[in-house]
Amino acid sequence: MATSIRGRGGIGPALPLLTPAYLWLVVAIFLPLSAMALFSFMTELPMSGRDWSLTLEHYAAFFSSGLYVTLLWASIRLGLEVTLWCAIIGFPAAYVLARVLKGRAREAIFLLVILPFWSNGLVRIFSWAMVLREGGLLDTTLNAILPFRIDIDLMYSYPAVIIGLVHSYVPYMVLTCYLTLQAIDNALIEAARSLGASRLQTLRRVVLPLAMPGLLAGSVLIFVPVVGSFMEPRILGGRTGTFYGTVIEDQFVAVFNWPLGAALSFILLAVVLVILSLSAPILRRVQ
Amino acid sequence: MAEVVVDKVSRSFGSHKALDEMSIAFPDKGFYGLLGPSGSGKTTLLRMIAGFDFPDAGRIAIGGEGVERVPVEKRRIGMVFQNYALFPNMSVAENVAFGLSVRGETRGAIEVEVKRALDLVQLGHLGERRPHQLSGGQRQRVALARAIVTKPRVLLLDEPLSALDKALRVDMQIELKRIQREIGITTIFVTHDQEEALTMSDRIGILRDGRLVQEGPPEEIYDRPESEFAATFLGDANILRGVATGNGIRLPDGTVVVANQGTKPAVGTSASCAVRPERISIGEADNATLGEENRLKGRVSKRIFGGNSSTYFVEHRGDIIKVHVQNNGGTSLAEGQDVILRWSPESAVLIGM
Numbered sequence: 001m002a003t004s005i006r007g008r009g010g011i012g013p014a015l016p017l018l019t020p021a022y023l024w025l026v027v028a029i030f031l032p033l034s035a036m037a038l039f040s041f042m043t044e045l046p047m048s049g050r051d052w053s054l055t056l057e058h059y060a061a062f063f064s065s066g067l068y069v070t071l072l073w074a075s076i077r078l079g080l081e082v083t084l085w086c087a088i089i090g091f092p093a094a095y096v097l098a099r100v101l102k103g104r105a106r107e108a109i110f111l112l113v114i115l116p117f118w119s120n121g122l123v124r125i126f127s128w129a130m131v132l133r134e135g136g137l138l139d140t141t142l143n144a145i146l147p148f149r150i151d152i153d154l155m156y157s158y159p160a161v162i163i164g165l166v167h168s169y170v171p172y173m174v175l176t177c178y179l180t181l182q183a184i185d186n187a188l189i190e191a192a193r194s195l196g197a198s199r200l201q202t203l204r205r206v207v208l209p210l211a212m213p214g215l216l217a218g219s220v221l222i223f224v225p226v227v228g229s230f231m232e233p234r235i236l237g238g239r240t241g242t243f244y245g246t247v248i249e250d251q252f253v254a255v256f257n258w259p260l261g262a263a264l265s266f267i268l269l270a271v272v273l274v275i276l277s278l279s280a281p282i283l284r285r286v287q
Numbered sequence: 288m289a290e291v292v293v294d295k296v297s298r299s300f301g302s303h304k305a306l307d308e309m310s311i312a313f314p315d316k317g318f319y320g321l322l323g324p325s326g327s328g329k330t331t332l333l334r335m336i337a338g339f340d341f342p343d344a345g346r347i348a349i350g351g352e353g354v355e356r357v358p359v360e361k362r363r364i365g366m367v368f369q370n371y372a373l374f375p376n377m378s379v380a381e382n383v384a385f386g387l388s389v390r391g392e393t394r395g396a397i398e399v400e401v402k403r404a405l406d407l408v409q410l411g412h413l414g415e416r417r418p419h420q421l422s423g424g425q426r427q428r429v430a431l432a433r434a435i436v437t438k439p440r441v442l443l444l445d446e447p448l449s450a451l452d453k454a455l456r457v458d459m460q461i462e463l464k465r466i467q468r469e470i471g472i473t474t475i476f477v478t479h480d481q482e483e484a485l486t487m488s489d490r491i492g493i494l495r496d497g498r499l500v501q502e503g504p505p506e507e508i509y510d511r512p513e514s515e516f517a518a519t520f521l522g523d524a525n526i527l528r529g530v531a532t533g534n535g536i537r538l539p540d541g542t543v544v545v546a547n548q549g550t551k552p553a554v555g556t557s558a559s560c561a562v563r564p565e566r567i568s569i570g571e572a573d574n575a576t577l578g579e580e581n582r583l584k585g586r587v588s589k590r591i592f593g594g595n596s597s598t599y600f601v602e603h604r605g606d607i608i609k610v611h612v613q614n615n616g617g618t619s620l621a622e623g624q625d626v627i628l629r630w631s632p633e634s635a636v637l638i639g640m
């Protein structure tokens with residue numbers, strides 16, 4: 001009898017199905033993360049027989065120097081800006097995809113939108129470098145078209161970092177918004193219009209609220225990795241491209257101060273979690 | 288409140304004519320039922336009047352004002368959708384308030400109007416609920432309240448009751464009719480259900496292939512259909528075919544059927560005669576010779592019991608004639624029995640080809 005009860009509602013029958021997933025989680029995420037957590041409290045890496053002891057100095061380092069706080073703040077601003085641009089570009093694109101285009105045209109545009117997903121990140125970034133630098137594609141093209149001469153050298157600047165990041169992450173916004181937008185029953189939009197709402201009022205009062213879950217999901221998917229991003233800032237930002245993420249990367253690949261890198265990573269994780277949980281009630285109200 | 292006039296409106300999708308020079312006048316404050324088989328253009332016509340779609344040719348006027356090029360939101364119409372189309376992100380009261388608030392009415396005025404509309408559909412107590420917390424019938428009432436709260440000139444309903452079960456549907460029919468009378472609004476009602484159309488409408492229009500086949504008050508269409516299609520689509524009808532004799536038709540076997548209804552086709556042309564199954568009486572023997580009555584010999588091929596009435600299928604020279612008989616305690620006829628069918632000329636409608 002006990003087995004039959006377990007068989008009905010318990011986790012029993014699902015166990016064989018769940019095991020691979022949990023094993024994967026343990027091996028791929030939990031173990032490395034625990035190792036990193038441990039490193040962040042060590043004075044030295046326990047490699048090549050060096051002595052080590054437990055310490056909080058790496059966490060203290062974050063607070064003792066204003067540099068890290070400034071950089072983290074810059075990264076958060078970068079995250080917000082990129083998320084905002086992704087929403088501004090991604091939402092209308094998703095709207096057109098979901099509610100205007102049909103059949104072949106929709107498939108073609110969809111493919112173009114998610115193409116950055118499938119291209120290698122480095123290739124994507126260096127392509128931008130070729131477009132944005134002085135005498136690059138953008139500079140040459142604009143000067144060929146325009147009657148007057150302008151100098152476009154966006155390379156190694158804040159806008160270049162934004163452009164690169166927005167390009168990398170906008171597909172997330174398009175996809176999440178597309179999913180919620182195409183699920184909106186057309187009759188709802190017609191109902192709003194029949195009640196006297198203009199296109200704009202319909203968008204603001206019916207479509208936008210119903211698409212909010214997609215917009216929020218996209219924002220979270222973009223904001224979190226952008227705050228910790230290092231590749232785009234380093235390659236497209238040059239000297240202006242020092243952000244929190246690049247400093248963490250330095251600790252791992254250049255300075256070989258893994259414990260400090262690990263500590264900075266966990267501080268970032270904590271700050272992002274705090275931001276998300278603080279904004280959750282506000283976002284829920286918007287919805 | 289206003290009269291709606293559709294004048295020679297056409298609309299094609301590709302090579303398919305969904306509406307073909309359709310002309311109908313929907314009377315002011317009237318309840319107009321649009322009936323027709325699937326694909327006959329009912330929804331297309333309603334969407335034209337609403338302004339979701341625009342005619343290729345022809346004119347549409349609401350209250351004397353041409354609206355062919357007026358966008359939906361400026362037409363002042365109310366629409367009730369088949370799946371209710373309530374905004375899931377708003378409460379019942381907010382749904383009803385939507386049309387007023389997009390017009391920029393004051394909060395106080397909105398509150399008063401919303402309460403009045405919800406009371407009218409007897410949902411005053413559910414204003415705070417969300418649409419998903421309502422039953423199908425309640426959702427339908429909210430959709431109706433939302434459509435009428437803005438005092439539209441016309442109320443358009445596209446099969447609004449088809450998602451409800453039979454008992455609830457009858458309740459809602461009565462309710463809808465009561466509200467329509469109370470506020471006296473021009474109403475255009477699309478339905479698949481002929482009984483619904485007959486009981487609710489002041490006028491009925493029957494559509495087929497994008498054309499208006501016949502229109503008029505329900506009794507008129509039922510009693511005097513002008514085509515075999517109208518006769519069989521609205522209600523049940525027996526169609527007898529033969530040659531016009533002036534005041535009737537001659538069947539292939541030589542029997543003359545006299546019909547006093549309908550327009551007389553030219554003598555000698557082929558014509559038909561429609562008789563409703565409930566207008567025919569069925570008997571074992573040819574007793575009493577009651578003057579003018581039409582008579583036809585036949586044999587019962589089947590009887591279907593249907594509770595308060597039975598349907599007999601009587602064979603007459605290869606044709607099957609249906610007869611409805613009230614089950615009022617008399618003896619029933621057996622299958623295979625020879626019978627005489629009788630009906631008066633007043634119950635027979637002549638239809639030219």
Ligand SMILES: Nc1ncnc2c1ncn2[C@@H]1O[C@H](COP(=O)(O)OP(=O)(O)OP(=O)(O)O)[C@@H](O)[C@H]1O
Binds near residue numbers: 323330
């Ligand atoms: N957007 C459209 N594109 C192509 N064809 C259409 C479109 N809308 C309607 N049609 C066609 O026009 C014809 C009339 O359609 P309509 O929806 O008006 O029929 P209906 O009378 O409402 O049918 P039903 O009773 O099934 O709802 C149909 O043949 C339909 O296929």
Ligand SMILES: [Mg+2]
Binds near residue numbers: 329330331
């Ligand atoms: Mg339809």
